[in-house]
Amino acid sequence: MTCHCISFYTTILGVLLLSLLYFAVAVDRTNFKTCDQSSFCRRCRKVKPNETPYEVVSSTVIQNDSTLQAELFNKDTGVSYLLQLTSLKDNIFRLHINEKSPLHKRYEVENALQDHPRQAELKIVESLSNNVTVTSGPNKAVLHFSPFRVDLYSGDQLVVSANARGLMRFEHLRTKAVKQSEDNTDNNAGNPEETAQYPGDGAEDDPGAWEENFKSHQDSKPYGPEAVAMDFSFPGAEHAYGIPQHADSLALRSTKTTDPYRLYNLDVFEYETNEKMALYGSIPVLYAHGKERTTGVFWHNAAETWVDILPSADNNMVDSIVNFMSGNVKKPQVESHFMSESGIIDVFFLLGPKPLDAFRQYTLLTGTAPLPQMFTLGYHQSRWNYNDQEDVAQIAEKFDFYDIPMDVIWLDIEWTDSKKYFIWDARKFSNPLEMVQNLTTKGRKLVVIIDPHIKRDNTYYIHNEATANNYYVKHTDGKDYEGWCWPGASSYLDFFDPKVREYFGGQYALDKFQGTTNDVYIWNDMNEPSVFNGPEITMPKDLIHYGGWEHRDVHNLNGMMYTQVTYDALYKRSGGTLRPFVLTRAHFAGSQRSATVWTGDNAAEWEHLRISYPMCLSVGIAGMSFCGADVGGFFKNPDSELLIRWNQAAAWLAFFRQHSHIDTKRREPWTFNDETTQIIRDAIRIRYSYLPYWYTLFREHEISGYPVMRPLWAHYPGETATFAIDDHLLVGDAILVRPVFEPSVTEVSVYFPGEGKDTWYDVDTMQENKTPGATRIPVTLHKIPVYQKSGTIVPRKMRIRRSTVPMKNDPYTLVVIADAEGKATGKLYIDDESSFEYRHGKYVYLRLNFDGKMLSSRYIDNQANFETASWLERVDIANPPKGVKSAKLTSQSLGTVNLEAKYNTNNNVLTLRKPGVNMGEEWFIELIN
Incomplete structure (x- = not known):
């Protein structure tokens, strides 16, 4: 037998080192990029306002039943784009811009929308030399030709403008420029396709345009610069909300002197509060609200995205002084600027007018959460990790002893055989079916974790089958990508491949997933994806997915693709009779159709308790009502007062689960003193008394799209x-x-x-x-x-x-x-x-x-x-x-x-x-x- 001792100990050492990184006492900011360290964010943010090179070619404007179409031209580069402005049902417009003749196809997001949006009739009512006006029901849109701008009206009231500040940027696909030699001759003169195409947008001057380094990682960027960006102005609005997930206030703060808000799914352990840094999920929907109305934009792009926000108070500060002196009153206005690394410009305008109207319009596009089973709205008890099946039994018994209701016990990664998912640790869980049945006889369920990383172990059947069938995400050279996560050396299934989705979903079948029943549900964690030794603790952007798409194009979709596989598998497992329950950490627009979400790896600190409310409100208005936070904090140890207050607060969040880190002290409701036990018991029992109301609200969410938990405004x-x-x-x-x-x-x-x-x-x-x-x-x-x-x-x-x-x-x-x-x-x-x-x-x-x-x-x-x-x-x-x-x-x-x-x-x-x-x-x- 060949000895693998060196590689074995190297693996163990690597896992230990990476685990120490994961268990750091605070977020290491140097692991994550700033806008200045991101070349496309730098370029987009440097665009000067009111100098847009884009103009509509008026002679190309045509209109059909629901769409206004025209050619958009960049006079600096000579590149042409195809613009489509479409009217949709229920006060929604869609603006779609793509290159007219790209060098190769650009990625357009799939799977976020629940269906093809229903179109509405659109009519041209006025056509002038520099603009055309169309109407759809009570709404109106004006397409301005030069400079290019789109104004959208509700009645006669202007509610949102696209490119009003002229910050649009659409980096056309190009071939890499060839440097001239010192004698001013072209080193590649015999190969004309290697010369630069359409210069003039300044991207070539950015040192990160064609390759970019961050710490020890290099992003090869084989297609060069391909960023897209656009600004949106909201007259009459005072605050902006949405674009989760961030550990920040519900009302978005100004980014005038800070980094923009970042949307890039990342594993940020023990994240800090009151920060604009990216977290586990990215939902690119923004709402602007004022006294008269609420308007939204849904930026339909799954690549890394940065968003600048200028709320009305900041936006109008200087003008307010001038207007005060002159006696004028300036109307409030919110400004925003979306910047994505790749893809196209595809944006939906949600014209409200009321907040609940805008929330409904967004869910008409991306779907609502299906009605959950009643048990999911009860209390969940979790820990990394309950030691074995005897431990699980004792926990359940103590809930009965203390007369505390509880519906679900959760198992984290230690239930597995050496982090090989779908295989039980036979020593700790020798009879999992008996454990499950002991829970279900008392009306309880079990949830187990299934993470996306697959252990590279030739004794693990999933790894062997994935390797043999080319199911893994690839390097550019076609080899399987290998990264590090909980099992050590790991590879990652490509869930964008239909064959992979069918294969992996099949592992949940009861005859494949031994030791489970229809009363065992699933937790999908680490699905950003988390890669301990990857750039920014995630997957390199130049990896290749099914269809030839780079990971940079689809990164924020990865978690949703994974949970959809799990949801479909659980549905199929029960013959389509039982409603699945899936918890996810990573999420995107549309994730609400397949999963519940929580706020990730928080800490036992008062500020983390406090931030759980705006974090859940934010994802709630972005379609994901089923949200909660780890009660008591995942990291660190709460005292009895903090644990009491956390249970009292969490009893009024949709998802109510206590969960904690493997190195924390036990904190089940009875672990402090009698008074603490009694108060937590009361909080949980109050939750159960209101379950008919919660259940009714979730059904109404499925019907209407209204959030279950709502901000006061x-x-x-x-x-x-x-x-x-x-x-x-x-x-x-x-x-x-x-x-x-x-x-x-x-x-x-x-x-x-x-x-x-x-x-x-x-x-x-x-x-x-x-x-x-x-x-x-x-x-x-x-x-x-x-x-x-x-x-x-x-x-x-x-x-x-x-x-x-x-x-x-x-x-x-x-x-x-x-x-x-x-x-x-x-x-x-x-x-x-x-x-x-x-x-x-x-x-x-x-x-x-x-x-x-x-x-x-x-x-x-x-x-x-x-x-x-x-x-x-x-x-x-x-x-x-x-x-x-x-x-x-x-x-x-x-x-x-x-x-x-x-x-x-x-x-x-x-x-x-x-x-x-x-x-x-x-x-x-x-x-x-």
């Missing part, structure tokens, strides 16, 4: 005080949450929106807050401020059990808070909580209405049909009508039933106990004086 778009608030959130439109993000405080500032038109009631005491706007609210260690809005009806379940499964048929409580007119509305959605039968009409969707005298439940969809055993146990009505002595319920199954009505004089709540009506039928309750 989404529902109060004209209330300027809400624009910069990101330490509060709204769950739907009814629940306002303001967690405690600082240690040892006895009060916090809560902003109650609505300017007095809406009032807010403490969900625990049902006491009304009578002071609109910012108010100091007392807090204790046991309580954070959570309020329900007047005029709403929220469904709850008050019988909390060990998991969601035994709660399925439990009765409902309706919390009704009447507004100033004595009215309230709400919705409730019910189905089997796990299958896709709801897509075949097997559900109940109810509109709940209280008019001051009568509470009713009516079908929203009369064609739907689902039998539920759940019934109505209780109705609480805050701010009720006076003098009610009894109530009368009427339904088809019960006929007419008299109910006792009882007032609570302490908080002015009227309670109707045990109406007893089945929640699957229509009914009404009349209040009687």
